[in-house]
Amino acid sequence: MKILVVGANGQIGKQLVTFIQEQDHLHARAMIRNKEQASFFEELGAETVVVDLEGDIDSIAKAAEGVDAIVFTAGSGPHTGKDKTIMVDLDGAIKTVEAAKLAGIKRFIMISSFDTRRQAILDAPPSFAPYVAAKYYADEWLRKTELDYTIIHPGALVNEKGTGKIKAGFDLEIGEVAREDVARVIIATLQNDSTIGKEFQVIGGTESIKEVIQSV
């Protein structure tokens, strides 16, 4: 199973490609912006492809040729300029969805934000609301496709080492979750087709990732 990781050079992305390459039956193709970012992934034995998410859909579709699944984990983050919020978090995500359709890749895993419902846009502080709105529209666009999607809504991301234990569901109180555990959740999601057409929030917890993801 080959997986295109869009946003591979991000913090979740690097962890995800590492985990993918550790599994015999999984292989990563890391989509990166600059050739200089390639060595990290080449040392893991992963393929790399250099594509600008602010470019055209065709070049993303070309990068996706022949993979079995696409994971979108690129993100300008909530603290970059709002121009990047539009160009990466909104338009980059939606172009990747369109590229999946164009390349005929059905399986699509979107790493979203903790709460992207309309009410969350209204409730967010003014500086954060545009990011939530961008993620709302990206998720909404994906839901309206025929793709085999899963939307993962992680809590507050932290860099502490993961525990392999989480809580997943909907309408959770926001809590922290290790990026390492989010990467493990993505792996479990790729391995469980029962997650297709579903979405869930993830925070740190007490249940094993494997068991939680099997029954979301």
Added chain:
Amino acid sequence: MKILVVGANGQIGKQLVTFIQEQDHLHARAMIRNKEQASFFEELGAETVVVDLEGDIDSIAKAAEGVDAIVFTAGSGPHTGKDKTIMVDLDGAIKTVEAAKLAGIKRFIMISSFDTRRQAILDAPPSFAPYVAAKYYADEWLRKTELDYTIIHPGALVNEKGTGKIKAGFDLEIGEVAREDVARVIIATLQNDSTIGKEFQVIGGTESIKEVIQSV
């Protein structure tokens, strides 16, 4: 015929409400952000309603109750902060579309940007691309509804007095157009149901607005 003008306090909006009130069979309801903006419209005999476009859909829907058409001409413009590009040009427009559906108002006229096709996002200078992307998604959202929409794509807006003469079509070379003439084009569009389901670019020209709009 009563028309809700969203973004009434903008430069096109004020001109549009003025023209609407000059016509016996047209009546404007000006949607404004602050009560202090009301006097201009009250002096014209127009209704006013105070609603924050960054608020919820319900309050926009309530403002639209009982009108026959909605004109969206609000705009943060290409030179405001990109947070407003997301919250007004993208989310404000789409919430107004959703409010129209909620209130059961079928007729919707969107004032868009000159070129909001995907290629225009790629071709735009980096500082302008987020604005084009926001307008792309707003237009795209409207096209996918069952509303009786018209999307107007004006050229470079100028404050010179209008001539009443324009050129309309698609794949035009960009040119200037007076805001006053855009307001006249909106009036003509409201009066011609043959414009339903259509969209067109508008620049200054040599043909009478009435005749051009009857045959777009």
